[in-house]
Amino acid sequence: MxxxxxxxxxxxxxxxxxxxxxxxxxxxxxxxxxxxVAPTRFFxxxxxxxxxxxxxxxxxxxxxxxxxxxxxxxxxxRCYEQIRVDACYHSAPVVIVGTxxxxxxxxxxxxxxxxxxxxxxxxLPGMTVLAPCDQIExxxxxxxxxxxxxxxxxxxxxxxxxxxxxxxxxxSITIGQAxxxxxxxxVCLIVAGxxxxxxxGAAELLAAKGIxxxxxxxxxxxxxxxxxxxxxxxxxxxxAVVEEHSRIGGLGGAIAEWRARQPSGSWAAMLSFGSDDEFxxxxxxxxxxxxxxxxxxxxxxxxxxxxxxx
Amino acid sequence: xxxxxIIENSHxxxxxxxxxCLSCVDILVALYFGTLRISPEDPRAPTRDRFILSKxxxxxxxxxxxxEKGFYPKATMDAYGENGGVFSExxxxxxxxxxxxxxxxxxxxxxxxxxxxxxxxxxxxxxxxVYALLSDGECNEGSVWESAMLAAAQKVxxxxxxxxxxxxxxxxxxxEVMALAPLTDKWRAFGWSTYExxxxxxKALVEVLSRVPDGSGKPxxxxxxxxxxxxxxxxxxxxxxxxxxxxxxxxxxxxxxxGVAQ
Numbered sequence: 001m002x003x004x005x006x007x008x009x010x011x012x013x014x015x016x017x018x019x020x021x022x023x024x025x026x027x028x029x030x031x032x033x034x035x036x037v038a039p040t041r042f043f044x045x046x047x048x049x050x051x052x053x054x055x056x057x058x059x060x061x062x063x064x065x066x067x068x069x070x071x072x073x074x075x076x077x078r079c080y081e082q083i084r085v086d087a088c089y090h091s092a093p094v095v096i097v098g099t100x101x102x103x104x105x106x107x108x109x110x111x112x113x114x115x116x117x118x119x120x121x122x123x124l125p126g127m128t129v130l131a132p133c134d135q136i137e138x139x140x141x142x143x144x145x146x147x148x149x150x151x152x153x154x155x156x157x158x159x160x161x162x163x164x165x166x167x168x169x170x171x172s173i174t175i176g177q178a179x180x181x182x183x184x185x186x187v188c189l190i191v192a193g194x195x196x197x198x199x200x201g202a203a204e205l206l207a208a209k210g211i212x213x214x215x216x217x218x219x220x221x222x223x224x225x226x227x228x229x230x231x232x233x234x235x236x237x238x239x240a241v242v243e244e245h246s247r248i249g250g251l252g253g254a255i256a257e258w259r260a261r262q263p264s265g266s267w268a269a270m271l272s273f274g275s276d277d278e279f280x281x282x283x284x285x286x287x288x289x290x291x292x293x294x295x296x297x298x299x300x301x302x303x304x305x306x307x308x309x310x
Numbered sequence: 311x312x313x314x315x316i317i318e319n320s321h322x323x324x325x326x327x328x329x330x331c332l333s334c335v336d337i338l339v340a341l342y343f344g345t346l347r348i349s350p351e352d353p354r355a356p357t358r359d360r361f362i363l364s365k366x367x368x369x370x371x372x373x374x375x376x377x378e379k380g381f382y383p384k385a386t387m388d389a390y391g392e393n394g395g396v397f398s399e400x401x402x403x404x405x406x407x408x409x410x411x412x413x414x415x416x417x418x419x420x421x422x423x424x425x426x427x428x429x430x431x432x433x434x435x436x437x438x439x440v441y442a443l444l445s446d447g448e449c450n451e452g453s454v455w456e457s458a459m460l461a462a463a464q465k466v467x468x469x470x471x472x473x474x475x476x477x478x479x480x481x482x483x484x485x486e487v488m489a490l491a492p493l494t495d496k497w498r499a500f501g502w503s504t505y506e507x508x509x510x511x512x513k514a515l516v517e518v519l520s521r522v523p524d525g526s527g528k529p530x531x532x533x534x535x536x537x538x539x540x541x542x543x544x545x546x547x548x549x550x551x552x553x554x555x556x557x558x559x560x561x562x563x564x565x566x567x568x569g570v571a572q
Binding site: 020040048057064082089090 | 405418421426431433
């Protein structure tokens with residue numbers, strides 16, 4: 001996904017002279033092409049993320065469209081006050097991109113995990129929060145983010161993630177509107193980010209048992225697609241939220257808040273798949289970490305199946 | 311006269327940080343009446359000079375200076391501190407008050423914002439200057455030094471900081487709290503062109519402020535030696551006036567000392 005980001009941002013910068021790229025001393029060679037296309041609009045801001053976010057807001061308040069890029073914890077928790085005050089309080093159109101989100105960098109340890117970013121970013125007034133599931137969604141949402149009037153946060157994966165929805169026309173993707181990855185009758189899986197591939201795997205395992213699953217990519221965590229939620233929670237007996245994030249405060253949390261606000265009625269039961277409330281102290285790959293937290297296709301299918309058969 | 315208004319306002323609205331306002335008001339006057347290329351009739355002109363009050367707690371002084379400059383009628387200041395108004399203890403966002411470039415109040419934000427604005431000027435090929443006023447206590451913040459290094463690396467010569475060096479921060483001597491010395495040498499070591507002046511000498515302030523860019527190819531740091539509570543004998547260099555609110559009697563004495571008629 002990071003290569004898709006570098007490729008798309010270079011294309012966008014060639015078209016739009018307002019786009020400025022700020023990097024926190026990462027992406028060696030990743031942005032060489034960008035630097036050729038827009039040499040005066042690339043800044044390596046060093047290992048100094050608080051300043052980088054403030055600089056981005058200053059650029060945005062002067063009519064430019066900055067995008068800030070580094071590893072997710074460093075572009076979120078590290079400089080949270082600058083996001084809150086400089087970007088959000090000023091309604092400055094800064095696009096914040098976190099790479100290697102969720103457990104993408106599992107083997108680097110918890111300093112490089114990002115399992116709290118959705119929770120802390122979505123609470124900020126005026127912030128739009130995006131989590132594309134593949135590079136098609138990423139490219140389209142990035143393009144749209146530069147026409148959005150206000151700060152945008154986008155968490156992306158690392159590299160090599162599969163394209164999950166080859167048939168989808170990029171023109172049908174809009175901020176705030178979920179994308180249906182497949183239809184089904186018995187359960188709806190709501191996903192955000194590249195973990196959608198595990199949900200698709202789970203749907204295939206469930207299909208083998210005669211259970212058909214709808215999958216919705218909620219690439220926009222804020223603002224939530226409430227119309228879609230309303231339809232889903234009325235139609236299905238069970239909704240399972242799958243995210244590479246803590247079960248506290250992320251997409252599952254946002255949907256639970258929405259559900260709690262609804263008038264009483266007959267609503268779907270809800271399952272929430274995400275990481276536990278802990279730091280992962282043992283070493284492991286992304287696959288290992290996903291398995292540890294039940295974020296794999298077989299684990300998701302198993303739990304969904306168990307609930308439906310109760 | 312501005313000092314008297316700021317003191318009266320502090321009494322009337324129970325707004326603290328009087329000492330900080332009186333230490334920086336001369337710097338604000340030098341900027342707004344001798345340096346900045348700005349027009350109250352066109353406060354968002356793309357080519358205007360920018361000023362950011364990074365020490366946001368000096369807002370009462372800035373509000374009075376902006377009114378004096380004509381960004382809004384002085385009478386609007388009568389609503390200072392009222393519920394539902396815009397004049398709080400810190401500057402609001404630019405959308406809510408003409409003349410304001412950034413909402414500050416949390417320290418260490420103004421210089422990065424100013425650096426972004428200065429870089430934008432370079433990208434747009436405009437020749438405006440960006441000034442940020444910092445307090446000495448504010449130089450505790452790491453983001454100030456992050457920004458100082460990037461500004462030097464990028465050779466942003468149209469960026470200047472003025473440090474209101476009154477030797478105090480909220481709860482103690484700034485030198486004792488965080489070992490600030492040698493402050494001017496620190497800025498020089500971080501790659502800035504430095505000046506040290508009397509921060510209450512309007513002529514000297516205008517002269518140095520108007521030198522930006524100074525031909526060195528570097529951003530400019532002006533360490534302005536000031537006195538907290540300047541202008542009123544019983545407030546000068548007394549850190550109680552960081553938070554204290556003057557009584558009616560104290561307002562009367564202060565105005566008499568400032569030579570302002572009742």
